[in-house]
Amino acid sequence: MTSSKRRGCHRNEDQIEILLPVIKNLGTKHLKTVRLKKTINGVSTEFGDVFKRLGPISTLRKPDPDREPATDYLQRNQVVVNWYPKIQAMKSRGVLGGDEDARPEQGWLSERHVAFLDIDRLYFDLQQFKAERAWHNLNLPQDCIQSLLADQSWYRLLIPNEELAFDSFEKVRLWQEIALSLLKKYVERYYTFRKREWELPHLEYQYLTEDDPNFQGVREEEGYYRILIEQSEVEIAEKLQELKAHIEAGDLRPWEFRGMKAIWFGRHLYEPLLCLDQKIVEISPAPLNRGERQFIEDLKAFHDNAGGFFDGKELYLLRNMSKGRGVGFFEAGNFHPDFILWLLVSDRQYVNFVDPKGIRNLGVTDPKIQFHATIKEIERRLGDPKVLLNSFIISGTPSHTMSKLWGIDKVAMQARHIVFQEEDKDSYVRMVLAQVVGC
Numbered sequence: 001m002t003s004s005k006r007r008g009c010h011r012n013e014d015q016i017e018i019l020l021p022v023i024k025n026l027g028t029k030h031l032k033t034v035r036l037k038k039t040i041n042g043v044s045t046e047f048g049d050v051f052k053r054l055g056p057i058s059t060l061r062k063p064d065p066d067r068e069p070a071t072d073y074l075q076r077n078q079v080v081v082n083w084y085p086k087i088q089a090m091k092s093r094g095v096l097g098g099d100e101d102a103r104p105e106q107g108w109l110s111e112r113h114v115a116f117l118d119i120d121r122l123y124f125d126l127q128q129f130k131a132e133r134a135w136h137n138l139n140l141p142q143d144c145i146q147s148l149l150a151d152q153s154w155y156r157l158l159i160p161n162e163e164l165a166f167d168s169f170e171k172v173r174l175w176q177e178i179a180l181s182l183l184k185k186y187v188e189r190y191y192t193f194r195k196r197e198w199e200l201p202h203l204e205y206q207y208l209t210e211d212d213p214n215f216q217g218v219r220e221e222e223g224y225y226r227i228l229i230e231q232s233e234v235e236i237a238e239k240l241q242e243l244k245a246h247i248e249a250g251d252l253r254p255w256e257f258r259g260m261k262a263i264w265f266g267r268h269l270y271e272p273l274l275c276l277d278q279k280i281v282e283i284s285p286a287p288l289n290r291g292e293r294q295f296i297e298d299l300k301a302f303h304d305n306a307g308g309f310f311d312g313k314e315l316y317l318l319r320n321m322s323k324g325r326g327v328g329f330f331e332a333g334n335f336h337p338d339f340i341l342w343l344l345v346s347d348r349q350y351v352n353f354v355d356p357k358g359i360r361n362l363g364v365t366d367p368k369i370q371f372h373a374t375i376k377e378i379e380r381r382l383g384d385p386k387v388l389l390n391s392f393i394i395s396g397t398p399s400h401t402m403s404k405l406w407g408i409d410k411v412a413m414q415a416r417h418i419v420f421q422e423e424d425k426d427s428y429v430r431m432v433l434a435q436v437v438g439c
Helices: 050-054 069-076 084-091 111-115 119-132 143-149 171-202 234-248 290-304 371-382 399-406 410-415 428-437
Strands: 015-021 032-036 079-082 155-158 203-207 224-230 255-257 260-263 273-276 282-284 313-319 339-345 348-357 387-395 418-420
Touching: 015 234, 032 348, 050 171, 069 171, 079 171, 119 143, 119 171, 143 171, 155 171, 171 203, 203 371, 224 234, 234 255, 260 290, 273 290, 290 313, 290 339, 290 348, 290 428, 339 428, 348 428, 371 387, 387 428, 399 410, 410 418, 418 428
Parallel strands: 079 155, 348 387, 387 418
Antiparallel strands: 015 224, 032 203, 224 282, 255 260, 260 273, 313 339, 339 348
């Protein structure tokens, strides 16, 4: 999920604006989700800056579980930098050569590499990185840089061994770039780790309400998509006005035009969901991407043809907006899964965070991949036996590709709540829902 989910459209004088209404399906359902408390020590959490305002000043350090056991999190959830795509781009040829290639090589910056680096420059770049994010409650001591680079426990570097060979001074610039990339990722990981540590006691279950930021809207009272169209595109504007009239009349007929599509799925908490195959208009909030659309269509198909699977069960779904609006987890590097899926069985709520995504550039220890375990830690801390939390990744990357990258088989990936959207198209939705309820 990207920040485009919340990015607004900026209208110019050559564009027509159409506000396309949505129909909310929440009603009186009492669905629970995980949120920060509305206020912490009298400060609103609405704007996402409460940690900056109230949190303690943290000093960047390397992981040291002997001194501070909680920092083993930083070793279990290592920073991963994959340099193969950059090499591929620079050489304009396939370094990995595609899915059939061998597992990439792994390396580290040794003491000899570090001796060639410009530490002052790294320190200046990290200070700038910190300032751009307004992390004023993070202290970056300069001597920490060499301490971090001397410690290989917190990162994995995927790179051909030849790029780390001491055979050309031209490689020093590359090593400098690699070091900065590693350090930036670690600084971000460390800051979110401290933020998670501080915020965790303030998480709680909250009932979903119609004023939840995840519901569509550019107006406070009602939900809308905001669509901008070039004035010359008269036919598109007419078709969208027709769709608007159908929605306002409660006529939920199929609608598709020139790569735009309205998906009607009554289990989603508002309708329609919009898809856009080519950018002929601007839509805010952003339309579904290909993986999200496929998940919605697969889930709808399963729900409508599942036989008795849903006997005694109720399914609800809500698209989760990104930073500033949706439910996010700093435990997983500020992860905002694309969807929240509820399965209600008797008096229990199974609350599931589902994210369709390509995972080729993620390491097996990435916090997003490990989130299936992290969410159970949150469940235990919140301690409501009638609410069970899970997370799933719907991978758009084939399992055989990931098996070569990660060195584990498909069964081990499924144990990490990763299912495969294309190769298991007819079974992955059932697999997820059956795993949720243990049947």
